[in-house]
Amino acid sequence: MNSENKIYDVVIGGQGAAAFAAGMYAARYQMSAIVVGTTFGGETATGGLIENYPGYPDIDGFELMMKFKEHAEKYDVPVIDDKLVISNANGNSRKESDIFEIAGESDQIYRGRSVILAIGRERRSLWLDHEEDWTGRGVSYCSTCDAPMHKGNTVAVVGGGDSAVKGSVLISKYADKVYLIYRKSELTRPEAANLRQLDSATNVERIFNTNVVELLGDDQKGLTGIKLDNPYQTLESLDVDGLFIEIGADPRKELPMHLGAKVNELGEVIVDKYMNTNIPGLIAAGDLTDASGDLKQTITAAAQGSMAATTAYEHVSNL
Ligand SMILES: Cc1cc2nc3c(=O)[nH]c(=O)nc-3n(C[C@H](O)[C@H](O)[C@H](O)COP(=O)(O)OP(=O)(O)OC[C@H]3O[C@@H](n4cnc5c(N)ncnc54)[C@H](O)[C@@H]3O)c2cc1C
Secondary structure, eight states, rough: OOTOEEEEEEEESSSSHHHHHHHHHHHHHTTOOEESSSSSTHHHHSSSSSSHHHHHHHEEEHHHHHHHHHHHHHHTOOEEEEEEEEEETTEEOOEETTEEEETTTSSSSEEEEEEEEEEOEEEOOOOTTTTTTTTTTTTOOOOHHHHGGGGTTTEEEEHHHHHHHHHHHHHTTTTTEEEEEEESOOOOOOHHHHHHHEEEOOOOEEEOSEEEEEEEEEEEEEEEEEEEEEEEEEEEEOOSSEEEHHHHHHHHHHHHTTTTTOTTTTTTOOOOTTTTTEEEEEEEEEBBTTTTTTTTOOOHHHHHHHHHHHHHHHHHTOO
């Protein structure tokens, strides 16, 4: 299918819970829909064990997202691997009359009577020297992906939210020792169930009021240690085989802002209760938006995806 020539009822950006749910609902409204996203499954697919998605007391996030994708594909919604960008060789992302033209990194232009953006958030970086070079060589942003590589190792995790706590618990099953390093004096944000699991992980040492200020190692070996701004048991640096950076995420606001969407002080796309942005026909869902405050979860993203499709349907029906 040549998506350049076709005008879809809805172009859906993302390949996470919100995007697949939107695709599935759009198809059930008999809309022509296309799902265009980069990494399959989004944060849920790499989020490890999901224990709070109704109907599945414990399911691997990747498996849950496979079910989402298969459900959308059952209704013949095409799922394309591509990144939506501000511009490509064939033009800019824009709204022209009632039609949106959205550029893909592949140089495709995806055309739609409405657009649902469900492109989530970007993990934050510590912005330390060597952080980028040593990613994959000791430095990681995904405990689910890389924890199994640390059998018998000593590993540090930076952060104080749910991701850091869940990550520490998972890594503790492989590593001999895990340091959980947090800049504040206590863990107040994680879910109680995750904190209970952390309490049971006897090989996790918590280091509070401390920041990682330098990555130690060399270009041959990659990361071998970390320097702290506050000595831990007299040690100014710790020898570690791995460092997991789990310090939160920022909404991918550039494309929505380019299309005219307003964002709040956190960079979240502002939507009304129907997932409308301030631009008619430009709809947003999931972690990208301000819709569910701090409760950014698979279930809220999926629910918002379904609402976004309903809103797209109403928008297209009234054109
Ligand atoms: C470590 C961790 C553990 C978690 N554990 C749980 C849990 O146990 N239970 C729970 O309910 N929630 C959990 N969450 C939260 C949950 O994963 C998110 O709330 C959910 O994934 C949000 O879905 P989304 O579709 O809005 O965004 P995402 O899942 O982030 O999906 C965004 C999609 O957009 C794609 N994308 C990005 N940029 C572009 C672009 N320019 N063009 C096209 N596509 C793009 C991405 O590749 C991705 O496919 C966890 C999150 C993390 C990080």
